[in-house]
Amino acid sequence: MTKQDTQDEQDERHVQVDAAQLICADLDCQQSRRRRHFVPALIIAGIAIAGPMLLIGVRPDLLSQPAWQLILQCVLWLLCLIVFPAIGLGLLFPNRATRVGLAGGAVGLTLLATLGLPAGLAAEDHGHSGAVCSLLVIFYAVAVLLMGLLSGAFVQRRRVSAVYWIAAGISLTALSAITWQCPDTGIAHVVPSHLAVAAGLMIATSLVGIVVHRRRASPRK
Numbered sequence: 001m002t003k004q005d006t007q008d009e010q011d012e013r014h015v016q017v018d019a020a021q022l023i024c025a026d027l028d029c030q031q032s033r034r035r036r037h038f039v040p041a042l043i044i045a046g047i048a049i050a051g052p053m054l055l056i057g058v059r060p061d062l063l064s065q066p067a068w069q070l071i072l073q074c075v076l077w078l079l080c081l082i083v084f085p086a087i088g089l090g091l092l093f094p095n096r097a098t099r100v101g102l103a104g105g106a107v108g109l110t111l112l113a114t115l116g117l118p119a120g121l122a123a124e125d126h127g128h129s130g131a132v133c134s135l136l137v138i139f140y141a142v143a144v145l146l147m148g149l150l151s152g153a154f155v156q157r158r159r160v161s162a163v164y165w166i167a168a169g170i171s172l173t174a175l176s177a178i179t180w181q182c183p184d185t186g187i188a189h190v191v192p193s194h195l196a197v198a199a200g201l202m203i204a205t206s207l208v209g210i211v212v213h214r215r216r217a218s219p220r221k
Contacts, residue, residue, distance in 0.1 A: 038089055041151050042081060048143045049177050056136075059183040072113040073179060079106055080172030088165035090157045106168065114179050114190055130193035133182050137194060140174035141201040145208065154209040155216040163209035171202035 063070070083102070086092040094102065148154060153166055175198040184190065 037151060038091060041147060044147055045081060045144055048147060049140060049173060053177060053181060056181060058180050061183050062180055069113060069116055072109055076109060076113050076172060076176050080169045080176055084165045084169035088162045089153060114194060115187060116185060130189060133178055133193040134197045137174045137178050137197045140177045141170055144170045144173050145205055154212045160210060160213055163213055164206055167202050167205040167209055170205050171198045174198055174201060
């Protein structure tokens with residue numbers, strides 16, 4: 001091996017190291033930018049949700065619920081405000097098994113947190129209007145959706161699948177808010193006025209997010 005060959009190999013290693021450093025620096029820059037996007041958005045979302053809840057008030061039996069159910073509701077808040085949006089924005093990168101577990105677990109967690117155990121499905125009726133609850137769920141979802149649109153949350157990542165995590169976070173946020181406000185826990189009220197509306201909003205939010213994502217992605221191409 002000649003000195004020239006050795007020099008060429010060293011130069012190639014330097015180029016590879018420099019390229020790796022540039023890639024890492026670019027990824028760090030993107031992560032930093034997304035964190036700067038995420039923290040203010042989280043604060044604004046918290047204000048958008050906490051404000052109306054303080055004005056309207058929470059359900060009188062909130063702390064009288066079974067401890068396990070209250071804990072599950074707090075876990076739902078963690079998922080909808082932090083975990084799902086962080087995945088959608090590209091701050092967390094769980095593997096496929098974890099993503100499947102989070103998606104499936106969120107469904108089961110939502111049912112348990114809002115309806116309780118099967119034995120309690122025929123809960124007492126407090127006379128709350130299903131239409132009022134549905135409108136509140138829509139209000140919360142639209143408020144967080146507008147915040148997401150204005151802040152560019154749906155276009156932070158190139159993958160369209162990121163939209164679904166943000167949409168899930170929005171719909172779960174609205175559902176968690178109404179769960180802490182409406183004391184009616186019977187299945188006849190909760191399913192059509194809470195769960196069904198939240199599911200419909202997730203579909204609608206996903207469609208809005210996909211449209212925005214594709215429009216923003218087109219100029220890049």
